[in-house]
Amino acid sequence: MFKIIVSLAGIQVLQAVVQILKIKFVTVLMGAEGLGVISLINQFVQLVIQVSTLALPWVATRFMAVGFSHGPEEFSQQVKLFFRGIWRLSFVGMLLSFYLLFNYDYVLDPNLQKFKLLGLISLSLVLPTSIKGFILSVFTTAGKFRFAAITSFANVFVVTFMVIFGAWSHGIVGFFVGQAIAEYLTMLYCLICLKRDLAIFPFSGEIKVFTELKKLKGSLELIIYGCVLCWLYPASQTAVRYSLLLNGGEKQVGLYQAIHGLVLYVSMALTQATTLYIDPILKRDISFDEKFAVAGKCLRNISFLMGTAMILIGVFPEFFLKTFYSAELLPGKEFLFAFLCIEFINVISAVYMPMLIGEGFYRTHFLLGIIVHGMVALISVYAVPVYGVWGVVYAYVFSAFFTMALLFSRLIMRFGIFLGKREIVSPILIFSVLAAASAWVSSIPTQDKFIPESLNSRLLIILGYFLLCRALMTKDELVSARFFVMRFFKKS
Numbered sequence: 001m002f003k004i005i006v007s008l009a010g011i012q013v014l015q016a017v018v019q020i021l022k023i024k025f026v027t028v029l030m031g032a033e034g035l036g037v038i039s040l041i042n043q044f045v046q047l048v049i050q051v052s053t054l055a056l057p058w059v060a061t062r063f064m065a066v067g068f069s070h071g072p073e074e075f076s077q078q079v080k081l082f083f084r085g086i087w088r089l090s091f092v093g094m095l096l097s098f099y100l101l102f103n104y105d106y107v108l109d110p111n112l113q114k115f116k117l118l119g120l121i122s123l124s125l126v127l128p129t130s131i132k133g134f135i136l137s138v139f140t141t142a143g144k145f146r147f148a149a150i151t152s153f154a155n156v157f158v159v160t161f162m163v164i165f166g167a168w169s170h171g172i173v174g175f176f177v178g179q180a181i182a183e184y185l186t187m188l189y190c191l192i193c194l195k196r197d198l199a200i201f202p203f204s205g206e207i208k209v210f211t212e213l214k215k216l217k218g219s220l221e222l223i224i225y226g227c228v229l230c231w232l233y234p235a236s237q238t239a240v241r242y243s244l245l246l247n248g249g250e251k252q253v254g255l256y257q258a259i260h261g262l263v264l265y266v267s268m269a270l271t272q273a274t275t276l277y278i279d280p281i282l283k284r285d286i287s288f289d290e291k292f293a294v295a296g297k298c299l300r301n302i303s304f305l306m307g308t309a310m311i312l313i314g315v316f317p318e319f320f321l322k323t324f325y326s327a328e329l330l331p332g333k334e335f336l337f338a339f340l341c342i343e344f345i346n347v348i349s350a351v352y353m354p355m356l357i358g359e360g361f362y363r364t365h366f367l368l369g370i371i372v373h374g375m376v377a378l379i380s381v382y383a384v385p386v387y388g389v390w391g392v393v394y395a396y397v398f399s400a401f402f403t404m405a406l407l408f409s410r411l412i413m414r415f416g417i418f419l420g421k422r423e424i425v426s427p428i429l430i431f432s433v434l435a436a437a438s439a440w441v442s443s444i445p446t447q448d449k450f451i452p453e454s455l456n457s458r459l460l461i462i463l464g465y466f467l468l469c470r471a472l473m474t475k476d477e478l479v480s481a482r483f484f485v486m487r488f489f490k491k492s
Helices: 002-053 056-070 071-104 110-141 143-200 209-214 219-282 286-314 317-324 327-358 362-387 389-415 421-443 457-473 473-492
Strands: none
Touching: 002 071, 002 110, 002 143, 002 219, 056 071, 056 110, 056 219, 056 327, 056 362, 071 110, 071 143, 071 209, 071 389, 110 143, 110 209, 110 219, 219 317, 219 327, 219 362, 219 389, 286 327, 286 421, 286 457, 286 473, 317 327, 317 421, 327 362, 327 389, 327 421, 362 389, 421 457
């Protein structure tokens, strides 16, 4: 498992690096204000996607995983069923959003009316983004997670090239046009690969979507819950950014997006690596013991990998902020450590989150999402005017700890103690070192120097962290880690 997760994480980290480089060029070309505008528009598009597709992409992962357990014929039928529903809903949603945004000014708040043209261009992403994401989840469910990871990376690479060229030649309008072209090309490639590699042509045969969905046990309940959650998440993210926009302008939105985005790229890379591998497993018809064994090993592996990536950012924040963004965003160093800790907790929770769906705990998952996303939006609205970006930090701190507490308490109530000593001790120790080290560095006055005065102390922290990991790793984990390190340097 360690080899699989590391290889997938490597691809996802490369993807994150390309994403950061994209934002780096955008920041240089258009400044923090431009970054803030892009963040607002993209979040608006995500909201339209979630509303349009009625959570079918998320619901599909549950039933496709079960279908895959029962054979290729049932799996193929499930893929065709959900594909038909997703492409029809996303196409209609895209056309309807075009009509509403073009004809009715009140669809956007007066503060966002100046971004109307950008919104119209960006809404063309609704269809290809929905289809692309669904097809990649099909490959993941079928066990072809490396293909999904590599295709996702290629997509990011092409998008990055197109948006940088577009931004350089035609400014922010060119950015969104380039993004749309890249997404449509990726969608066509995914459709070709679906037919070529899995022998599934989603347009073949006659399928009555609504009738077939009703036959799937619990599908309508899951769709209702999923709709609310999938709409609530982008809505809460929009509320966060809008609160920052009203109280600090586009520049504060850009500052938040850069700092939180830097951490999210790392956490999402590792979350996606684990999701590609264990998400279908935890949703299949297999025993609880098998599921918890896979999740426990994944928890340890992801803790080591995540801690290693995040400790480097936490100890040398000035380097990463200046390298991937600009010196203009160095003030964000003071709350960077908080987002590192928040996302560490979120990634740990993400390892076991599929168990709620896999075991049919739909209502627990629904309640968790309602409280967490609702409170993130509510706390941000009231805290940002008083505390600025720190108000968003407080909202996410509540979200992270509440998610972990409710998730693990529900699983323990149902299955008993399923975490071994190794699975508990390793993440706690790694998190403690990360939190203490990054918080200390954040307290040091910002230095616009290539080599900080506290370099020796920071290097000692890094050394101490690796010694801790060495002490916590099992023999098999050490052998796998050495193998990958030697392989990396050999290729280099």
